[in-house]
Amino acid sequence: MDPGLLLGELAEEVRTCEKCDLCRSRTKAVPGEGSGRSVVMLVGEAPGGKEDQSGRPFVGAAGRKLEGLLMLAGLSRDDVFITNIVKCRPPENRRPRREEAESCRDYLRREIEALNPSLVVLLGVTALKQFFPSSEISTARGVVVESGGRRYLPTYHPASMIYNRSLEAAVSEDFRELKKLLGR
Ligand code: URA
Numbered sequence: 001m002d003p004g005l006l007l008g009e010l011a012e013e014v015r016t017c018e019k020c021d022l023c024r025s026r027t028k029a030v031p032g033e034g035s036g037r038s039v040v041m042l043v044g045e046a047p048g049g050k051e052d053q054s055g056r057p058f059v060g061a062a063g064r065k066l067e068g069l070l071m072l073a074g075l076s077r078d079d080v081f082i083t084n085i086v087k088c089r090p091p092e093n094r095r096p097r098r099e100e101a102e103s104c105r106d107y108l109r110r111e112i113e114a115l116n117p118s119l120v121v122l123l124g125v126t127a128l129k130q131f132f133p134s135s136e137i138s139t140a141r142g143v144v145v146e147s148g149g150r151r152y153l154p155t156y157h158p159a160s161m162i163y164n165r166s167l168e169a170a171v172s173e174d175f176r177e178l179k180k181l182l183g184r
């Protein structure tokens with residue numbers, strides 16, 4: 001089946017999902033979004049306030065950072081597929097709990113299966129830990145890992161650059177590496 005259609009169906013399921021308690025406090029669930037033909041998937045942590053209001057991933061301050069980073073890789077939002085570990089906003093933007101990530105895990109698995117990306121960028125520690133539980137972000141970042149026929153590139157979360165300017169150079173370097181990995 002066409003990846004775009006599969007991803008559209010999956011998004012519909014996410015919008016009405018009540019598999020964990022985050023469904024109670026959310027305004028809108030935020031399914032993954034982007035090109036069904038992309039070879040690149042980016043995985044963040046969880047929707048924030050703007051995302052919760054609009055139902056779209058990375059549209060707030062972190063989203064503006066992400067768009068700037070994508071430019072370094074010669075990409076725009078339309079060239080990639082953007083999603084999160086959990087699809088509903090945790091109250092006060094706290095980190096998602098392990099059981100929430102577990103409840104939501106199957107949606108991410110199916111997004112990956114539908115898109116079949118060759119490269120998955122893991123944005124921050126929550127995304128990293130879901131895929132590689134024993135890895136540490138400080139040593140894993142910028143190092144490509146091959147697993148199950150896919151390449152994974154962990155980096156810091158774009159929002160962390162807002163709070164810690166010293167991370168900006170590292171994240172920028174990782175997105176320039178992404179450009180090279182894509183042969184651009
Ligand atoms: N931060 C994330 O991890 N995901 C979003 O969608 C927005 C901010």
Ligand code: SF4
Pocket residue numbers: 014017018019020021022023029086087088100103104
């Ligand atoms: Fe469903 Fe995921 Fe939202 Fe929980 S976070 S309600 S599992 S979509």
